[in-house]
Amino acid sequence: MTKEEMLQLSKKVCKNTLMETLEIEFTEIGEDFLIAKMPVNSRVHQPDGVLHGGASVALAESVGSMASYVFLDTDKFFVRGIEISANHVKSISEGFVYAKATFIHKGRTTQLFEIRITDEQEKLISVVKLTTIALPKEK
Template sequence: MNLSKSEMLAKANEISKGTLLETLGIEIIDYGEDFLVARMAVTPRLHQPDGVLHGGATAALAESVGSFAAHLFLDIENKFVRGIEITANHLKAVTDGYVYAKATFIHKGRTTQLFDIRVTDDHDNLVSVCRLSTISLSKPT
């Protein structure tokens, strides 16, 4: 089944309905040969009590975009992907607008994968730097 890029993005966002991605307002917006980009609106619902984006929401965005990238670029017909570890270094506070997470492979092994995930704001300022490791395991037969 050959889908256009816009059809693939629509399908990715459709399967996210009813999940944490929908709850947080995460939308997959672009992908290429070795990257995937998602965005999330920064609203008061995602703020810490002092009015800035909660780091946990940022980490959830990063893990979501990395996991989606693993699914997009690996053989998921015969494998399933799970996150192993995520780290997040938060560098800049955000109060409104959007944050964008771009996942790229650092390591693309058959069993383990490592992603670099850069989170930026509407002005392309670096908000967080994250690393996600995933594992792909054979589906039970």
């Protein structure tokens, strides 16, 4: 899938979803990774004005699930996240965060990702591990 095809697909599948609400934008695709960005503003802040950990996890699950979606045959399968864990190591209050989902395991049924969330200076904000599952579509 080309970058342009991935961007068109992501715009189509993200319409009227949490990804659209959080303004998550998919920006780059490679052989084994996908990158998305999300603005950090009051919409994703916790009460003290920094990025909410839940928004970081939503970004991570969005980019990991989309990576599974892009790299699998979605005519035959749909993707669901089945486990996620996050470690938040630095706070941020404005700008953008970038999530890069990289395959650790690319199986037929389960996929395992490491998702590194960084700021605009590439400083680490969170490290997330996500497991997705490919479930067969009923005919």
